Amino acid sequence: MTTSTTPATWRPEAFTAAVGDGVVEMARDHRGAVERGPARKQAGNAVLELVGGRAIRPVNVRVGGFYRAPAPEDLRALDLTVERT
Known part of the structure; x- marks a missing residue:
């Protein structure tokens, strides 16, 4: 038995209009x-x-935090990147 992921009532034009x-x-x-x-x-x-x-799908994350903390100089560089946005 195959199932469709698209509902029978799905109409793209109705979505675009809404x-x-x-x-x-x-x-x-x-x-x-x-x-x-x-x-x-x-x-x-x-x-x-x-x-x-x-x-995407980070590997350093664990329950309660992270396995490794970033270096302070990396955090400073990141701070500048984030501030520019």
Whole structure:
């Protein structure tokens, strides 16, 4: 038996009508916020890489904290990256 992940009532045109065109539409009124999004995503990835060992599915995380603390000079460099966003 196979199951579909798409509900029978799913209609993309109804979703687009309810939500709008997403980023394109938002950029018309909030261009700065849209442009800051990718920079903030990169800064968040940098934080996770430093603390967790990698940006996606970090390996340095454990219950109650981390296996290894970042070096102070790495934290200072990261601070500058995050402040720019």
